[in-house]
Amino acid sequence: MKPLKLSLQGFTGIFAAFGRDSLVLDLQTIPQDAALVALVGPNGAGKSTILDSLHPYRVMPSRSSTLGPGGFSYWTQIHGATAMKELLWENDGIRYRTLLSFKTTGKTQKSDCYLYQWDAGKGDWTPVQLADGTLSDGKSSTYDHLVDAILGPPEKFFTAHFSAQGRKTIASYGAGDIKSILASVLNLQGYRELAAKAGQVGKYLRQQLDGLNSELAEARDHDNTAAVLEREVIEVDGRMRAVEADEVAAHANVNGAREALAGLLAKRDAQANTAEEVRFLNEQIGSVVTKAASSKASVSTQFARDQDRHQAEATSARAAIATAQNSVQSSETEVRRLNAVLADKDAIAQAVARLPEHKCLIEQIDASVDADQATLAGAAALRTELNVLIAQQAKLSSEGQAKTIVIQKLTETAALVEKVPCKGSEMQLSCPLMEQANNAKRDVPAHQAEQSAKRAAYQEIALKVKDLQSKVAGFDKIEAEVRDAQKKRRTAATALDADNRVAARAPLIADAEARLPVLAQSIQEQRQVIAAATDRLTQATNALAAIESEKAQALALIETNALAEQQVLQDRLAKLEKPVSDAEVEAYQSAVSRTGAALVEVQARARSLTEQKVSLIGKLEAARALVARSGQVKEQAERLQEEIAKWKLAEKGLGNDGCVALSIDDSGPEIAAICNSLLSDCFEGRFIVRLDTQSETKTGMMKETFDVKVFDGHRGTEKSLGDMSGGEEILVNECLTRAVALYASQSSTTRCETLFTDETDGALDPEAKRTFMQMKRAVLKQGGYEREFFITHTPELWEMADHKIMVAEL
Numbered sequence: 001m002k003p004l005k006l007s008l009q010g011f012t013g014i015f016a017a018f019g020r021d022s023l024v025l026d027l028q029t030i031p032q033d034a035a036l037v038a039l040v041g042p043n044g045a046g047k048s049t050i051l052d053s054l055h056p057y058r059v060m061p062s063r064s065s066t067l068g069p070g071g072f073s074y075w076t077q078i079h080g081a082t083a084m085k086e087l088l089w090e091n092d093g094i095r096y097r098t099l100l101s102f103k104t105t106g107k108t109q110k111s112d113c114y115l116y117q118w119d120a121g122k123g124d125w126t127p128v129q130l131a132d133g134t135l136s137d138g139k140s141s142t143y144d145h146l147v148d149a150i151l152g153p154p155e156k157f158f159t160a161h162f163s164a165q166g167r168k169t170i171a172s173y174g175a176g177d178i179k180s181i182l183a184s185v186l187n188l189q190g191y192r193e194l195a196a197k198a199g200q201v202g203k204y205l206r207q208q209l210d211g212l213n214s215e216l217a218e219a220r221d222h223d224n225t226a227a228v229l230e231r232e233v234i235e236v237d238g239r240m241r242a243v244e245a246d247e248v249a250a251h252a253n254v255n256g257a258r259e260a261l262a263g264l265l266a267k268r269d270a271q272a273n274t275a276e277e278v279r280f281l282n283e284q285i286g287s288v289v290t291k292a293a294s295s296k297a298s299v300s301t302q303f304a305r306d307q308d309r310h311q312a313e314a315t316s317a318r319a320a321i322a323t324a325q326n327s328v329q330s331s332e333t334e335v336r337r338l339n340a341v342l343a344d345k346d347a348i349a350q351a352v353a354r355l356p357e358h359k360c361l362i363e364q365i366d367a368s369v370d371a372d373q374a375t376l377a378g379a380a381a382l383r384t385e386l387n388v389l390i391a392q393q394a395k396l397s398s399e400g401q402a403k404t405i406v407i408q409k410l411t412e413t414a415a416l417v418e419k420v421p422c423k424g425s426e427m428q429l430s431c432p433l434m435e436q437a438n439n440a441k442r443d444v445p446a447h448q449a450e451q452s453a454k455r456a457a458y459q460e461i462a463l464k465v466k467d468l469q470s471k472v473a474g475f476d477k478i479e480a481e482v483r484d485a486q487k488k489r490r491t492a493a494t495a496l497d498a499d500n501r502v503a504a505r506a507p508l509i510a511d512a513e514a515r516l517p518v519l520a521q522s523i524q525e526q527r528q529v530i531a532a533a534t535d536r537l538t539q540a541t542n543a544l545a546a547i548e549s550e551k552a553q554a555l556a557l558i559e560t561n562a563l564a565e566q567q568v569l570q571d572r573l574a575k576l577e578k579p580v581s582d583a584e585v586e587a588y589q590s591a592v593s594r595t596g597a598a599l600v601e602v603q604a605r606a607r608s609l610t611e612q613k614v615s616l617i618g619k620l621e622a623a624r625a626l627v628a629r630s631g632q633v634k635e636q637a638e639r640l641q642e643e644i645a646k647w648k649l650a651e652k653g654l655g656n657d658g659c660v661a662l663s664i665d666d667s668g669p670e671i672a673a674i675c676n677s678l679l680s681d682c683f684e685g686r687f688i689v690r691l692d693t694q695s696e697t698k699t700g701m702m703k704e705t706f707d708v709k710v711f712d713g714h715r716g717t718e719k720s721l722g723d724m725s726g727g728e729e730i731l732v733n734e735c736l737t738r739a740v741a742l743y744a745s746q747s748s749t750t751r752c753e754t755l756f757t758d759e760t761d762g763a764l765d766p767e768a769k770r771t772f773m774q775m776k777r778a779v780l781k782q783g784g785y786e787r788e789f790f791i792t793h794t795p796e797l798w799e800m801a802d803h804k805i806m807v808a809e810l
């Protein structure tokens, strides 16, 4: 496979690295003889995105978790609504065109994957068609099949020819994984496919076996079911026997009840005459009872008339007694009241005698008070006049005192006329003190005259006050006498009222003295009435008691005679046989119905059990038939198990641990020899590898394994590839990978002219890097490859390349 021209559009890696949507890289411009071609650019320049796209497989290996399309999706690598990868490539002299297009519409995603080949005759691209008829139709599965057919499986390509960025080393795979990869690389697919087919046959047979086993399980279930059904049949039989016994008993009960009823009815027929006599005797008893009741009623009527008469006499006597007693009581009450009146006779007489004295005293007091009131007529005016004069007197006194102070001060000021120093000088005319003194001296006589006038007025008022005060004192004395007289009058009036009230009862005395003898006479008469009525009451009560006793004797006699008659009749009844009653007949009839219903119920139970048994026997026979068939099924299952064991053995023999392992074992020394040849070109024989495909367990058994052992000629030691230093491991791993590729290409019909390597030189020292480039050329030479595209960040290695693609400048 040789990439010729790449066009990418809509890829995130291109957009991020170049800031535009598309990229075209024409590899046909690279000089023909350029074997080592370096892709150069800083981190994030888009190198891996380009290298990942320089092959036709539908996978970008540095972004995939698997070596084939299964662990990768282009939808995670594109941005925008559409994307496209177009790659022109050549293989075995035929030119191909890969066209992968992606389109997103709303929520739906659609991709088309086409593979064309150049038809020189037509001068145009035509869809690839394989010899088996597969034609490129846009489907991804068809596309993958076409590329596999032309270039071999992707696992082989990405193991042997393409070292993606961050890919695992061969030594880091587990034994199972490496065998799968080597099987693919060494074209051992045929074995694996046979193993898969054997596995499928085994799987199919196991499905058959599962069917038989479930049939057997079902048969076992039916076996269990039959046992259960047998037990159920036995149980139903037991219950049927119990019900049969119940049925016999129920029949006996019905017959018994019917016979008892028939016997009772026969007895009732035979008792027809006896019943007639019983009816007669019962009528007689009824007639005796009726007659006795009528006699009792007649006796009661006879006595009732006398009873009513005596009862009326007694009632009348009681009423007379009550009336007379009431009269006596009210008379006695009146007598007590009149006696109480007579008890106050003396006090009333005295009160009557005092009345004139009280009236005379009151008249005297009233006359005296009227005279004093006339005398006191002018007292209020006199007192008012006196108060006015006293006020005037007080006012004149205070004005006089104030005037005395004024005169005193003016006199003192006037005295300064003689004392001031400017007296007699001209200065006195302008001296203010002198002026004040002169003014005072001038005013003093006027003030003194006013004061004398006030004193005279005061003297006059004082005389009038004295006169009025002596008159007011006379009035005060008379007023005290009036108050005293009024007090005495109130006392006399109170005594008069009290005596008037007592004296008012004087007429009652005569009335009482007149009525008391009349009342005494009345009381005596009423007591005689009471005594007479009491005699009448006693006679009536005694008569009633005598009648009651006589009546009781008469009734008792009637009762005794009736009972005696009844007893005679009852004795005759008792001697007769007891007749069959309707209630008895009904009870016997209901016993017949009850036992009949019980019989019907038992018969229903018996029928139900019979049906149950029939159904159980049906099921039991069906289950037994199924159990009988299980013998044949068991034989079939055993045969099938043997077959499955054989196919399993074939699957294992042809699989990873069988022929594949043996082929890998066979190829191991050859791969190691090629690898050692490459290592010898690079390190002049320092490292020698050996592939271990089997190892011995602690128990001495051999087990499948895959271990790369490396012998270091300088140090004379051997160790696993995984135990070497990072740089050493890279170099040996690269040689080993290429050795695998070289071995594969010897035994393969498909050849790959190009190798791809993405940054595997990271951990190498400068010297090792040179060796690394040396190894690359040796690989190209030994494998007959035309070219290797490689990515490195080491400028020294770019310079050792035959051609450089400056990615940033694309």
Ligand SMILES: Nc1ncnc2c1ncn2[C@@H]1O[C@H](COP(=O)(O)OP(=O)(O)OP(=O)(O)O)[C@@H](O)[C@H]1O
Residues within 6 Å of the ligand: 012, 013, 014, 016, 017, 041, 042, 043, 044, 045, 046, 047, 048, 049, 050, 076, 077, 078, 165
């Ligand atoms: N699926 C993706 N989603 C988002 N960004 C992506 C995706 N694929 C690639 N890129 C971005 O595209 C740019 C180019 O990536 P790429 O791996 O090609 O760079 P590179 O040149 O190989 O870098 P380095 O030297 O570090 O390996 C980077 O910035 C990367 O982050």
Ligand SMILES: [Mg+2]
Residues within 6 Å of the ligand: 047, 048, 049, 165, 758
């Ligand atoms: Mg990269």
